[in-house]
Amino acid sequence: MFSFANDYSEGAHPEILKKLTETNTLQTPGYGEDCFTASAGDRIREACSCPDADVYFLAGGTQTNAVILSVMLRPYEGVLCASTGHIAVHEAGAVEYTGHKVLPLPSEQGKVDAAVLENWLRSFFDDPTYTHMVIPGMVYLSQPTELGTLYSWKELQAIHTVCQAYRLRLYVDGARLITALSSPDNDVSLHHLCEVCDAFYIGGTKAGTFFGEAVVFPSHGEPEHFATMVKQHGAMMAKGRILGIQFDTLFTGDLYRRIGKHTIETAFRLRAIFHDHGIPFSCETSTNQQFVILNTRQAQVLEQSFRFERWEVLDDDRSVYRFVTSWATTEESLKALDSALEGLV
Amino acid sequence: MFSFANDYSEGAHPEILKKLTETNTLQTPGYGEDCFTASAGDRIREACSCPDADVYFLAGGTQTNAVILSVMLRPYEGVLCASTGHIAVHEAGAVEYTGHKVLPLPSEQGKVDAAVLENWLRSFFDDPTYTHMVIPGMVYLSQPTELGTLYSWKELQAIHTVCQAYRLRLYVDGARLITALSSPDNDVSLHHLCEVCDAFYIGGTKAGTFFGEAVVFPSHGEPEHFATMVKQHGAMMAKGRILGIQFDTLFTGDLYRRIGKHTIETAFRLRAIFHDHGIPFSCETSTNQQFVILNTRQAQVLEQSFRFERWEVLDDDRSVYRFVTSWATTEESLKALDSALEGLV
Amino acid sequence: MFSFANDYSEGAHPEILKKLTETNTLQTPGYGEDCFTASAGDRIREACSCPDADVYFLAGGTQTNAVILSVMLRPYEGVLCASTGHIAVHEAGAVEYTGHKVLPLPSEQGKVDAAVLENWLRSFFDDPTYTHMVIPGMVYLSQPTELGTLYSWKELQAIHTVCQAYRLRLYVDGARLITALSSPDNDVSLHHLCEVCDAFYIGGTKAGTFFGEAVVFPSHGEPEHFATMVKQHGAMMAKGRILGIQFDTLFTGDLYRRIGKHTIETAFRLRAIFHDHGIPFSCETSTNQQFVILNTRQAQVLEQSFRFERWEVLDDDRSVYRFVTSWATTEESLKALDSALEGLV
C-alpha cells in the first residue's frame, strides 16, 4: 500500500532526524531561548534576504493562524480570505474561537482576486451601516492555495496595493510554501513575501520536519509581548529547541531546496502518469497536489493499492480525488501507480 | 557547564528517539488516527488498570490545561486551585483567555487542603449574592505540586469527597507525574487517579519525550466532539503519530519506570549532597525538584559551573534556588556539584 | 420632517410611559426579582398558552442574540442562518466575539428554506473531514425576516423537522415579531413558536417599549445558571423592574394587539400610497417594512420632508429604499407622503 493521501504521512526527513539525534544530549535553555532556535532564525532571515525580520517558531498550522490572526487583528476586525481558505473551512472555527469573524470572498481556483477584493471593500465602506458590521482588518492568502494554485508576483502586488489603500494587513499561510518556491511556474520568492506581507509562515510539517512552522514578521514587525501571547495560546514549547534544530537543519546547505525539488519532481511525474493514461483533471497544478477525476470503478481499483482522498463528489459515478507528493514520495510508488493505471483505463 | 535548571534541557530519551528513527518512513494516517497512537492509548489504559478510559495526546502542558479546562467547564464556571498552581501563575492567562476565571485558594507547600476547600465552598454558597459571582465548577491539582510536594491518597480522597458533595469536577495536572509515581513517599497510583478524577494528564515533556502530554478521561469521559475542539484550539498535530510513537515507547516494557527511577535517584543524591554540605532547604521534597537557600557568594560560585533557577528572594543576601533532575541527569554532574560545594561552604 | 426611517425613532408607547410614571416611587428588589417582572412573565406565558415557559428580559436585540446563542451552543458548534440574517451581517460580529462561527445559508427573500437546510446538513455530515469543521448546532431564523417576509407555519414545521433529524436547536429572533403576529398573511402564533423553538424572543424595542426583549424558553428550557451568564455578559439591569413594568404593560389588556394593528394598518396604507403613485417595489411585504425603488430625483425630493433609509444601490439612477411604520406612525405623516408623491411621479 502506497500513500498519496497527503504530505504528512511519514516522520521527518532523515537529515533532520540525524541532527535531532546528534544534538540530543546537549543541554539548552527552554522556551526557544536556545542557540539552535537563534541560528534557525538567522538562516531564515538570510533565506529571505531580510535581515530585519523577526522569526518565531510554532508547532502547527492551525495554531499559527489562530495565534497570528488574533494577535494582529484589533478586537473589531475580521479577516478576509478566499471562500476555500483553510481558516474558513477546515480549522474547526479556530479563528472565531479567538473572537474574530472570517469574511470569505468569492474565489476561483482557490485564489483571492485583487479586483474582487477591491470591489468588496469599496461596497463595504460605501454602506452607511458599516459601523454595525465587522470591519475588515487583514487579508489571508495561502501560497500555494488549498487547491494547489499559485499567486504570481504581479497578483500579490495587486492585492498588496489594495491592502495599502484600505489599511489592511496582509498575511500569507505558507503551509506548503516549499512547493510554491520549487515550482517552475512560480515567480514569488521569500524576499517578495517580505516586501508585501505583515506576516507569513514557512511551513515545516509539510516540508520534512516532524512538525513546526516558522513565522516571519518582516521589518521587526513582531507584535509587542508576542512570546507571552504565544504562551497564552498554549503554543509555546518547553523544549523549543526541537523546533529550532529542525528549522536550522532545513535551512542549512541546500536541504530545503532539495526537499522542494523532490516534491515537485514527483508531483510532475504523478501528473504526467495521469495524463498518459487519459485521466481528466479537475485542477491541474504546478505544485504538489493534483486533483483528478475518477469514476467509481477506477477509484475502487486504485484504493486497493493506494491511499488518497476523495475531494468532491461530481455526480453519481465520478468524484474528484486528490493525490499529493512529498519529500518521502518514492520512485517505487509512482511506478506502482503507473502500472495500476495501465490496466485500468 | 551542567544544568540543573529544569527537566526539559535535553532532547528525548534515547529509546524514544530510536523508535522515532525506526518508524520514520512508515506511512500512516494523520491527526492521531494511526496505529501507534492507538497502541499508546492501549498501553496507558493498561498502566492505569482502567480499560474504559479515553486517552488523548496533546503537545504541551499549558495547551492541555487550557483545552481541558475550557472544554469541561460550563460557561459560567471557574476553576479552583492552589494559589501557587501553574494555571494561576505561569500560564500567561491561558485559562482566562478561554473565558474562565481561575479561583486561587490559600495553600501551603503548594497543596489544596480539603478542609480549606470545603470552607471556601460553604461560604461561597452561603453568600446570597453568589449568583453574581463565578460559580466554582472544577478543582485543579498538580501532582506533584509546583513545589515538588505530594498529595497522599487520603488527601486526594478527601478532596474528591468535597468535589462530589459540591458537584465539582476534579482534574489533576500531571506534568511531572512520573516523579510522583516513582517517589518512595508516594501512595497514589495511576489507577487511584482514575478513581477520583474526571480527567488528568500524564506528562511526557518532563518524562523523556520531545514533547507531549497524555490526557486520560476515565470511564469513557471524553467530552463530545473532543477532537473538533482540540482542532479549534490549534492543538491537533498533523503528524499525530509523533505523539503516539513517543508514548507508545514510554509505556512499553519498563521504560517509564526506569526513567522515573533514575530521576528520583538522582534527585535524592542531589538532596543528600546539599545536606552533606549543610546547605539549608526551603522545601525539601521527595520528587525531582529541590529548593535550597544559598547566599550571594555561594550562588555566584555555583553559577560558574551550573545552571539553576532563582526561585525567590529571601533577603539582601539569601535567595531560594531550585535544582531539578531528570532522566538525563548524569553521575558526572552530581559529582561536579559535590566538589563545587566542598570548597564553598 | 416625518421619519419612516425605522420603528425606533420615538420613545415609548404612552401607556407604557404612564405605567412607568405611576410605579416610579414604589420600592422593589433589583435585578429582575420584582413583582412586575414576575407578572410580565406570567402574562407572556399566558399569551403563549405555554404555562411551562421560562421567560427572561434583556435590554436589546444584539445582546439577546449573543447571550442566547453563546449559552445554548456547545463550544464546538456554530449557528446556521439566512445569508441576510441579522447575526450574519449587522451585529458587528457579536456572535463570533463569543467564539462561535455564524454559518450563512443561501437564502431567498430573507428566508431559510428547509430543503436547502437539509441538503447543506447532508453534505456537511457526508464530508469525512467534517470533524475539522465547525459543527452546526442551531438554526437561527428571524420572524419576520430582515426583509419583512414571513415564515408560514408549514415552513416552520418543515425546518423544525430537519432540526430534529440533525439534533439542532431552533431559535427565532422576534425583534419585529409583533408585526408578524399582526399581519393578515401570518399563520404562526406565539404558541406555535413554543412548539417548535428551543428559544425565541418577543421584541419590545420595536413594539413600543423604550427598550427590552422578552426571551422565552418553552418547557422550562432555561439553561442552568442563566442569570449568572446574563450578568457575565453585562446584560443584567440593576433596575430590572423597568423591563418588567414595560412588558407587563405591553401584555396587559389588548395593548400589544393594538400596537401591532396600528403598525400594520399604517404599513398597508403606506404600501397602498406607493402603489397608487406607481412606485415599484423591490420587496412588497405584509409586515411593517416596505422596500420601494426610487430614482435619484424622487429620492431627493422626498428627502426634503421625510427620513428613510437607502437599502441597496440598483444602478446609477435607482436604489431600493426602506420605509418603516410603527406604533407612532401618524395619519399626518402618511397624508404628507401621499401629497409629496402626488406631484412627484
Place this chain on the structure above:
Amino acid sequence: MFSFANDYSEGAHPEILKKLTETNTLQTPGYGEDCFTASAGDRIREACSCPDADVYFLAGGTQTNAVILSVMLRPYEGVLCASTGHIAVHEAGAVEYTGHKVLPLPSEQGKVDAAVLENWLRSFFDDPTYTHMVIPGMVYLSQPTELGTLYSWKELQAIHTVCQAYRLRLYVDGARLITALSSPDNDVSLHHLCEVCDAFYIGGTKAGTFFGEAVVFPSHGEPEHFATMVKQHGAMMAKGRILGIQFDTLFTGDLYRRIGKHTIETAFRLRAIFHDHGIPFSCETSTNQQFVILNTRQAQVLEQSFRFERWEVLDDDRSVYRFVTSWATTEESLKALDSALEGLV
C-alpha cells in the same frame, strides 16, 4: 416597609421622567446619533471642564466595565484592582469572559494603595519569569469604593504616578461617583479624574436615571472604532436617545448636584441615627453606604419594617449590615428607622 437595601430600588428621578415624557414623540435617529445624546455629551464635557473629552453612554455598570476594559487592554494584559473591587467579585467573571485576567491587590477599606501597587509591580517585573505571566496593563479603582470609602486627590495622584512609571492605564468605576462628589470629605473633582484617568464613568443608575452610565475618555481618548465594539458587545441601544435624554437632564441646571446633596444628607442622617442609638459601625463612611453591626435580635426586629442587606457574618450573633440612601430616600423612612431603633437598643 421602607428599603435601605440599595440605591436602585425606585424608578427615575421625577425631573428625568418628566423630560422623557415631554420628548416622547419627537423623532430622532437611532443608536445615539440624536441631539439629546450630543447635548448630554456637551454638558458632561462642561461639568468636567474638559472640552476635549469623548463621552459615550452605555446601559449598565458591569457592561461598561467589561466593554472598556476589554477594549483598552491589549490581549496579553490583565487589570489590577483592590481585592474587594467589583470586577474581582460581583460581576460573574464578565472581565474574564473577554479573555483578561483580573489581578487583585491586597487592599484595606476597599482601596488600592500606591505603595502596595508599586511594590507589586516592582516584584512582578523583577521576576525573570514574568513573560510567562499576565502582564498588568491597567489599574481599576472605584470612587467611592465598594465599601463607601474615598480616594483623596493626593492618593489618586500617587497612584497615577505609579501608573505612568509602569505605563499602565488608569480607569475609575464611578457607579456611585455622585456620592463621592457630594461628600464633604471629598477633594476629587470630575476635572481631577480627567487629569489622571485614561477613562472613567459617571454612574447614572445609582444617581437617579432608570439606567445608564456615561463613559468619559479625556483628551479624545476614545478607542478607534469604539461604536463598533460597543455593538459587538451587545451594548448599543437602538433608542440611544433614552440614555441621552436622561443624562442631558441630569446635567442640566443643578439636578445632579441636588440629587447628590439629598443622597449624602440622608446618608449622614442615617449615620447619625445609628450613632445616637449606639449601634457600632464596621465601616463608617462619608458617602451613601453605611455598614453597621447588628445582633440577631436587632436585625430581626428591623427586618420587619425595613429592607437592607447582610454584608458579612462576624460571629454566631453579630453580622455587618449595609444601609444605603439615594435620591429617593424619604424623611419618613428615616424617622421610622429612628423610632424602630428607639425601642430596640
